[in-house]
Amino acid sequence: MARTGRRTRDAARERMEENGVIPQIPFQEVRNPYPPVEIISTDQLEAIHLASLRVLEDIGINFLLEEARDIWREAGADVKPGDPRVRFDRNLIEDLIRHAPSEFTLHARNPARNIMVGGNRIVFGSVGSPPNATDLDRGRRGGNYEDYSNFMRLVQQLNVCHMMSGYPVEPVDIEPNIRHLEALRTASVLTDKVIFGYSLGRRRILDAIKIAQIAGQVSDEALWDKPCISTVVNANSPLQYDIPMLIGMIEMSKRGLPIIITPFTLAGAMAPVTVAGALVQQNAEALAGIAFCQAVKKGARVLYGGFTSNVDMKTGAPAFGTPEYSQAVLIGGQLARRYNIPYRASNVNASNAPDAQAAWESSNSLWSCVMGHCNMVKHGLGWLEGGLSASFEKMIIDAEMIQMMIAFLKPLEISDDAFGLDAMADVGPGGHFFGTAHTLARYETAFNPPVLADWSNYETWAEKGSLTADQRANKVYKALLSSHEEPAMDESVREELDAFVDRRIAEGGAGMDD
């Protein structure tokens, strides 16, 4: 604990980092034992609920796919020939959403990486869909396959990352018609965690499902009981579901594969300028989507997705991790719990660099997600710049913030043994606890070990080069990449995977209208 001890420890940590070994807690199920924070009353919540039912009855939602409107007509909604607008009796909506399960398991190809969604559990997913990648060495560049693969390696390496939740960066150097095939083959090989498919037309989502089935060796018959891939469906807010998304909802719902239904309700742009109004619209769109999946097949697995934030009213730029975002995330949780449906929100920020702004906006997001009992935190690791970039350093910063949240959620031991009154009596006034038996028995596991925080004193920190958190994160992500190994996959599975992907590539993949 003297200066020498600190030096030795720094050297040990540097060696660990060179070997890619970072102090991490194990991959684990995370539960939130604390009561959810509720910032509006039950009456106010009901007012939002009822207003969203009025939206669904009076204004309605555009469902642009005719097949979807046929399903709605069959289910009893108000559908007029040739009109994309569908209106819904409130009883129809309430009857349908009741069938959505309150929890389910998402299966990874490695059963040790399965995740349960719902209840008081929280899973953290990686960033999804940025068009750019960035790091401190090379700066910002368009998304590409190499960066995509490296992010997938970090998905595997970071124990607090429970799942892939979208392409961590869009690999635009792969032709669009085969991109989903190469991206998901790579994902299936580089990680054994739960993977993700995009709803961009029928061929693409069916290919994604098939790849997940091969990787996890899940037959068509077993698929309903072993959902092994999820997708996100965004409403094209305001009040519209587009054709590729609806196709995804139909194909996924038929099979019981989880759909994260997420309206994109930026208050002041695609939704009313008030948080309350944006939430009413979010709720109307989410309920319509959730009900639609149940109309496709009762018991279809869905998450209630919230993405309400505000825009900078002077420029129209989206803002994230704002006070308005926090309020929306917490109330979104209240709504999802009212319907007893798992809840998705996000770890977001609008900073252009992995700096203090990125951290405070992300921290606001994470605290709101955790306090609001969000069940799935999408964009949990790596999101920067309002989602326009995936940042390698930010991914490590997020891992640190998430690991701290997980430690915060561990219930405290409250017992005479924990209190240590004997140690207090032994130490007495003015003493110290470093060497007591109570301390020695517990110190190695007493506190959360930081992944990234540097608690050295100033002089030591300066001697080591005065590295800021983003610069240290740069070293950590490289260390993790250097030690990544492909998780075990049976040779026969790998062959089946390659055979399928190669065949589909040879067939031309998926065209614009497939």
Next chain:
Amino acid sequence: MARTGRRTRDAARERMEENGVIPQIPFQEVRNPYPPVEIISTDQLEAIHLASLRVLEDIGINFLLEEARDIWREAGADVKPGDPRVRFDRNLIEDLIRHAPSEFTLHARNPARNIMVGGNRIVFGSVGSPPNATDLDRGRRGGNYEDYSNFMRLVQQLNVCHMMSGYPVEPVDIEPNIRHLEALRTASVLTDKVIFGYSLGRRRILDAIKIAQIAGQVSDEALWDKPCISTVVNANSPLQYDIPMLIGMIEMSKRGLPIIITPFTLAGAMAPVTVAGALVQQNAEALAGIAFCQAVKKGARVLYGGFTSNVDMKTGAPAFGTPEYSQAVLIGGQLARRYNIPYRASNVNASNAPDAQAAWESSNSLWSCVMGHCNMVKHGLGWLEGGLSASFEKMIIDAEMIQMMIAFLKPLEISDDAFGLDAMADVGPGGHFFGTAHTLARYETAFNPPVLADWSNYETWAEKGSLTADQRANKVYKALLSSHEEPAMDESVREELDAFVDRRIAEGGAGMDD
């Protein structure tokens, strides 16, 4: 809202910053309308309470000042001649702490800057006591009068800073015997907010009280009803109150001046290695201090201070803004509410730079303070490096984070008017809300305006020099300094202030043992 709009706005903002005009919300009372987060059960809370009473009965606390032990003997505690250790019957403690008021007003020399402490209110104070100052231009240097004065100017300029809570940096270039006189004269001149005195012996605290009385024109007779200065008293943990602190407690309590009683219980160093054990010790020390003030004078104004955090067990370095700190802050709030005494915690971090680590650790601290219904957030603005440095940039970063918290705590408008269903019907599927009447009527005040966050798109941000949050904070603090003006003070008051301070300086100020 187009590119031109953004450019114009950036230019406007730059001009504003050059003029020292920063988008800030007004100075205001902050209330937390949300329920406090409670992470342990009532039974568990009672177990901590009862264990701390056992500490007070069985182990006791050292009160090093004989005058203090005389007060305790008089009050009925178990005091042995020549022994610093005092032991307390639990009924004595419980009877005494009942007299501590649950809320009070702290009076500033400008009544518009008075602050109420207690209930669901939160006040944010500036950083106190670092030995060093730092900024990006000049780096880290020993505390000095120039930096002290500049920090005091920021205390005045930042609207979310409710009060001075300690010397923002120690002005070590002023001789120790007159430092308190110069420092408090300067504080009284540069800000009209509530000021702070240190309990470093009788002469110093009496001088501090007198300066506050002159600045606020509060007579000795009026002082009990118009408390115009506060102090912090730290237990010298474990289980000890030192002489200068006890003198401060006596002099302040006699006059009803608020004392922030704060044990310094770092788990694993000055307290048991468990959060629960450290909290038991914190609670024992705090209750002893609070009861002592009531033994001095019933109704003495106190805050229950929590400062429990953990140390890095490999080096002994203190850590802040950790998961353990969050748990301790939330449970500290539960304890303070059990006793119905206002609660103090802190906005702390252990980073050596105003970087992402500083932000995530501070954000963890602030969220815990706010969710735990802390009434006074000490070190709210400017603390860095575990309290060893006051940072100009961090002060601006903290102002941004606090302003966001205040916006988050504004109750949402939940009403048909806020919902904007007519706007939704008008805009319809696929439209946008920028130009609707609902938006135009509300957009200027709809959302919290950032002080520091840059939400520009990447290209615009890069054109402006790719400034990170700390670099932008550097510009903001300078702009604020450049526009600081001394708040109005009557000429006669200024003369009285100078006459007192000059006389006391001529008398030699306060010696080591005064």
